[in-house]
Amino acid sequence: MTHNRNRPAIGVVIYFALAFVLGVYFTFASVQGDYGLFKRIQIDAEARILQAELKELDVELARLENKTRRLSDEYLDLDLLDEQARDVLGLVRADEVVLR
Numbered sequence: 001m002t003h004n005r006n007r008p009a010i011g012v013v014i015y016f017a018l019a020f021v022l023g024v025y026f027t028f029a030s031v032q033g034d035y036g037l038f039k040r041i042q043i044d045a046e047a048r049i050l051q052a053e054l055k056e057l058d059v060e061l062a063r064l065e066n067k068t069r070r071l072s073d074e075y076l077d078l079d080l081l082d083e084q085a086r087d088v089l090g091l092v093r094a095d096e097v098v099l100r
Contacts, residue, residue, distance in 0.1 A: 031037050070077035071084070085091055092098055 029036060033039070067080065069075060070080050
């Protein structure tokens with residue numbers, strides 16, 4: 001009694017189908033998922049934007065610290081004080097002409 005098997009066993013087909021589905025799922029998750037390649041590229045782009053913004057803010061901070069130091073009691077810049085008083089209080093000297 002020879003038993004002729006023309007078709008593969010159903011267990012082998014299910015095994016390979018399951019392996020294929022899992023492979024597709026993990027490939028998709030590694031590219032599109034929360035920790036995938038596309039998310040990593042997006043995070044890197046946001047990091048570069050934030051680094052540029054941080055540099056701009058550092059420059060602004062240095063400018064404001066310089067201005068604060070120049071108006072402090074230890075080091076008083078009279079020209080800057082005069083400029084600030086004119087700007088804030090709207091003062092004009094008697095020998096100046098104001099154009100509007």
